[in-house]
Amino acid sequence: MKKKKLFKPQKLFNIAITYLIILAVCFVFLFPILWLVLASFSKTGSIYSFKGFFPTEYSFDSFVRLFTDTQMYNYPKWFANTLFISIMSAFIGTALTILTAYCMSRFRFKSRKAMMKTTLVLGMFPSFMTMTAVYLMMTQFNLINQQWGLILIYSAGAPMGYLTQKGFFDTIPSSIDEAARIDGASNFKIFLKITLPLAAPMIVYTLLSSFVWPWSDFILPQLLLKNKDLWTVAVGLMTLPTDEFSRFAAGAVFIAVPIVIFYFALSKFLISGLSAGAVKQ
Amino acid sequence: MSNNVSVNVKEKKANPFVSLGNKIASFFKNLPSTLNKKLAGAKEIVTQGNGKVCASMCIMGLGQLMYKQWAKGIIYLLCQVAFLAYFVLKGASDFIGFFTLGTTESNAWVGIEGDNSVIMMLMGLLSIVAIIFYIVIYIANIKDCYSIQCSVDTLKEPKPFKKEVGALLNQKFYKTALALPIVGVCVFSILPIVFMIIIAFTNYGGDIVPPKLIDWVGLDNFARILTLGQFAPTFFKIFGWNILWAVLSTAINYFAGLALALLLNKKIVKGKTLWRMFPILAYAVPGFITLLAFKYMFSYGGPINQMITEAGGTAIGFLDIDAGWTAKLIGLFANAWLNIPSSMLLATGILSNMNTDLYEAARVDGASPFKQFVKITLPYVLFATMPVLISQFISNFNNFGIFYFLRGAMYMDGYFLASDSDLLINWLYNMSINNNYYSIGAAISIIIFIITSVISLSVYVLSPSYKSEETYQ
Numbered sequence A: 001m002k003k004k005k006l007f008k009p010q011k012l013f014n015i016a017i018t019y020l021i022i023l024a025v026c027f028v029f030l031f032p033i034l035w036l037v038l039a040s041f042s043k044t045g046s047i048y049s050f051k052g053f054f055p056t057e058y059s060f061d062s063f064v065r066l067f068t069d070t071q072m073y074n075y076p077k078w079f080a081n082t083l084f085i086s087i088m089s090a091f092i093g094t095a096l097t098i099l100t101a102y103c104m105s106r107f108r109f110k111s112r113k114a115m116m117k118t119t120l121v122l123g124m125f126p127s128f129m130t131m132t133a134v135y136l137m138m139t140q141f142n143l144i145n146q147q148w149g150l151i152l153i154y155s156a157g158a159p160m161g162y163l164t165q166k167g168f169f170d171t172i173p174s175s176i177d178e179a180a181r182i183d184g185a186s187n188f189k190i191f192l193k194i195t196l197p198l199a200a201p202m203i204v205y206t207l208l209s210s211f212v213w214p215w216s217d218f219i220l221p222q223l224l225l226k227n228k229d230l231w232t233v234a235v236g237l238m239t240l241p242t243d244e245f246s247r248f249a250a251g252a253v254f255i256a257v258p259i260v261i262f263y264f265a266l267s268k269f270l271i272s273g274l275s276a277g278a279v280k281q
Numbered sequence B: 001m002s003n004n005v006s007v008n009v010k011e012k013k014a015n016p017f018v019s020l021g022n023k024i025a026s027f028f029k030n031l032p033s034t035l036n037k038k039l040a041g042a043k044e045i046v047t048q049g050n051g052k053v054c055a056s057m058c059i060m061g062l063g064q065l066m067y068k069q070w071a072k073g074i075i076y077l078l079c080q081v082a083f084l085a086y087f088v089l090k091g092a093s094d095f096i097g098f099f100t101l102g103t104t105e106s107n108a109w110v111g112i113e114g115d116n117s118v119i120m121m122l123m124g125l126l127s128i129v130a131i132i133f134y135i136v137i138y139i140a141n142i143k144d145c146y147s148i149q150c151s152v153d154t155l156k157e158p159k160p161f162k163k164e165v166g167a168l169l170n171q172k173f174y175k176t177a178l179a180l181p182i183v184g185v186c187v188f189s190i191l192p193i194v195f196m197i198i199i200a201f202t203n204y205g206g207d208i209v210p211p212k213l214i215d216w217v218g219l220d221n222f223a224r225i226l227t228l229g230q231f232a233p234t235f236f237k238i239f240g241w242n243i244l245w246a247v248l249s250t251a252i253n254y255f256a257g258l259a260l261a262l263l264l265n266k267k268i269v270k271g272k273t274l275w276r277m278f279p280i281l282a283y284a285v286p287g288f289i290t291l292l293a294f295k296y297m298f299s300y301g302g303p304i305n306q307m308i309t310e311a312g313g314t315a316i317g318f319l320d321i322d323a324g325w326t327a328k329l330i331g332l333f334a335n336a337w338l339n340i341p342s343s344m345l346l347a348t349g350i351l352s353n354m355n356t357d358l359y360e361a362a363r364v365d366g367a368s369p370f371k372q373f374v375k376i377t378l379p380y381v382l383f384a385t386m387p388v389l390i391s392q393f394i395s396n397f398n399n400f401g402i403f404y405f406l407r408g409a410m411y412m413d414g415y416f417l418a419s420d421s422d423l424l425i426n427w428l429y430n431m432s433i434n435n436n437y438y439s440i441g442a443a444i445s446i447i448i449f450i451i452t453s454v455i456s457l458s459v460y461v462l463s464p465s466y467k468s469e470e471t472y473q
Helices: A009-040 A061-068 A075-106 A112-124 A127-140 A147-161 A163-171 A174-182 A187-198 A200-216 A219-224 A233-238 A242-265 A267-276 B002-011 B016-048 B051-058 B062-066 B070-100 B117-153 B161-167 B173-199 B220-227 B232-265 B272-284 B287-297 B303-310 B325-352 B357-364 B369-397 B401-406 B424-434 B438-462
Strands: none
Touching: A009 A242, A009 B232, A009 B272, A009 B287, A009 B325, A061 A075, A061 A242, A075 A112, A075 A147, A075 A163, A075 A187, A075 A200, A075 A233, A075 A242, A075 B173, A112 A147, A112 B173, A127 A219, A127 B117, A127 B173, A127 B424, A127 B438, A147 A200, A147 A219, A147 B173, A163 A200, A174 A187, A187 A200, A187 B173, A200 A242, A200 B287, A219 A233, A233 A242, A233 B287, A242 B272, A242 B287, B016 B117, B051 B062, B051 B117, B062 B070, B062 B117, B070 B117, B070 B161, B117 B173, B173 B438, B220 B232, B220 B438, B232 B272, B232 B325, B232 B369, B232 B424, B272 B325, B287 B325, B287 B401, B325 B369, B325 B401, B357 B369, B369 B438, B401 B424, B424 B438
């Protein structure tokens, strides 16, 4: 191998180019977000009053107006709706997902393989494709303009993404179960007293990730909630006109911040979850 | 040999198509033997079963009662009674209604309350589910009675009822635990798909909505989409753009993500975690917020047009109805911005699993960095991510959000209820949700599904991951 000198011109050039590209890329990713955040602190509100990209004066007015001026755009109400739908879906969906993953990981039964393949194939249908049918069905079941209709759809769809959780249960050694079984515990008891406490981090992850979907979804609420007072934040923000730009920015920042914090806190899980179905082993 | 193949199939777990294809093939291959086995089982019960089993065949639970299995017998008996009551009172007419879809049209003048075809369709579907459910219970009942007979014949005590219920929390805990998720998936994932497929074969939509009667029309909707003047030109124009969009956006997102991952993986880069935070930040912001932000950015009053007007130019309608390619390029850019971070994270994960000995060897042999990339990195990453690449292709093919948020529902001349940047999924939305063309929309859904599955299946079959599976194992 060649000996490396510390400041070889060619290497210096290489470093400079690399950092230049990295800085450019980071700028591209940061810029729209920075733009939104700064716009949310603008004083005037309309996008037309900006000089170029950024507002000329800054204040907290948009945030104050967001929560006080609710005549036309009832953001607090939208926010409460979103929170209710997301929390309910997260709890029900997590319970169903954990149960499914546990069974798929610990039991070997006749239809197991068939069920796993069915969920994979069902996943190939983009959920959006059946929206006509979902819409018609919900009309017939009288679940249009009902927040529970949305919660049902979100939580019933959650168990389809059980693979990450199943992978986690696979890593809990089954010798623990065996020991408890010899002591006479039933499978139900083992699940409650041993598996669930061990799976606490996974449960937290599942809770949060099934919280995010309803939190930032717009298709289903847009389809099923026609009444303005039932809207979620996503639907509400879509209807804001151009001269309410800083209100939009403030509302967007307000709902994006919790998710961003969650993503950074869980970025480790995130990467393994992304590649769980992908990496061949 | 065949054993070997099936082992390989198992390892290719991530692709549903291949496993589905294999499943179908093996299903047909094994069909005769499975059928034989089932038939033999049925024959055994019929020939060996005693009078009490016959009693169970006639009236569910009777045989169990004759064996003094009271609780079980009564439950089966109740099932029978309940089903018969349902079928006589409602099920039979629902079942027939599924095929006729209503015979009397409502007439407000004469005061006739007519049939509602959509409700009849749904109820008919439910009656079919009920019939299937009943048959399953009926077979379970006969099998159960026969197993009691067997254990009595061999002088064993039949299992007490209490124990069998207890098993639901122990050996058969999975049955209890999976009941709710399965019902949920059936009602909210499978039922809509079935319902959509059914609607595609009716004339539901347009003027024909309840109280008018809906009818079965066979393949008419598909024929109309592919041949009729109103739909066909729009369909083929949108289809062409949709394919181009899916290929371009998938390639851009994938290779840019890979490039970014490689760039941040370079040895000379310090503070990798810090740099990675920027794409993750972009990934974490909900997609609809970013898309609306881009829409504002390119709008007439937006910052870009402001700078243009200040420099003395005239404002450009980047996303206007006649914008043509600028709108499409903005769409590609916005989609890349949204999706490059996730493909970067994925590539980073895969690169960290990679064996670095190969590079060492390549360097000794004098291969240039570019050659190393083409000959070592790319094949490995492509190989490992092929299933993800296909699912990204499908989600790009059906990327509803991009043009819905950037442009909204625009109807252009030369297109039927669509604009030039709309994908099939946007067209489907415009048609069925905004304009009530339900049956045509359902037919488009099925066509989309067929197209995506054919494309991704053939890509997968042609890919290196399929051709040479052992390369990296």
